[in-house]
Amino acid sequence: MSRICVYLGSREGNSPAFRQAAHTLGTALGQRGHTLVYGGARVGLMGELANAALNAGGSVIGVMPDHLVEREQAHFGLTELIRVPNMHERKATMAANADAFIALPGGIGTFEELFEIWTWGYLGLHDKPMGLLDTDGFYAPLLAFLDSTVSHGFLAQATRDMLLDAPTPSQLLDALEAELS
Template sequence: MARICVYLGSREGNSPAFRQATNQLGRTLAERGHTLVYGGARVGLMGELANAALEAGGEVIGVMPDHLVEREQAHFGLSELIRVRNMHERKATMAANADAFIALPGGIGTLEELFEIWTWGYLGLHEKPMGLLNIDEFYSPLLTFLDSTVSHGFLASPTREMLFDAPSPNELLEVLEAQL
């Protein structure tokens, strides 16, 4: 099956829906035979996702720069923890180990990873599907903004259409799996 890279927060956010959907995604990835690739932390939504996938019998690969191993409290119970030198290597390693990408709620790091991998797709550096898990409409304002960039002529419709979105893990995985 596929290796799915998930970008998400090292914090839990303030809605129980974020944690519930994150746990559901972790379990669903494992149940469908996918390997989870993520940032390697044991805290926040990152830890929730990894633990849910592991508890469901899934394979989980974490990628974390040496300088964040202590700071982000690396998860040492993973199937594999890949330590890299810096954030650039982290993102490149995660991308190289993934067949598809999902962004869950998160902060600036999550958004930065999402936009970089989307840009790489736009530039033809990969043809892997990408999607947003729009839990509790977290990403709805961003989706409205992105649609606005199309209507204002700064983003082509085919580029916008590269980024899928769905409100539930099952719906998003079905869309991404159809693209693999």
């Protein structure tokens, strides 16, 4: 099966739907035999996702820079925790260990990771599928903005179409798995 990199918050957010989506996605990854690749934290949505994948029998690879091991409270119960010297190495290591990418709700770190991996795809540095899990409409304003960039001529429709989106973990995993096969 595939290794799926998930970008998401180290906080829980203010809706129980976010935590539930992380739990459901982690469980589905484990049950479907995928390996989870993520930022390596045991807190927030990141911890919920990793614990759910592990509890469902999945393998989980965390990647965390040395300076964040204590700050983000690294998860030491993973299948593998890769420590790297900096954030650039973290993103590169996560990308190198992944066959597909998903973004759940999160903050500026999640956005930065998502846009960088999408840019890498646009530039032809990878051809791996990417998707947004639009839990509780979290990404609806961003999706509308991205569609607006197409209508204003700053983004090609083909580039916009590279970024899949779905409201549920199972729908998004189905779409990514179809792209992977």
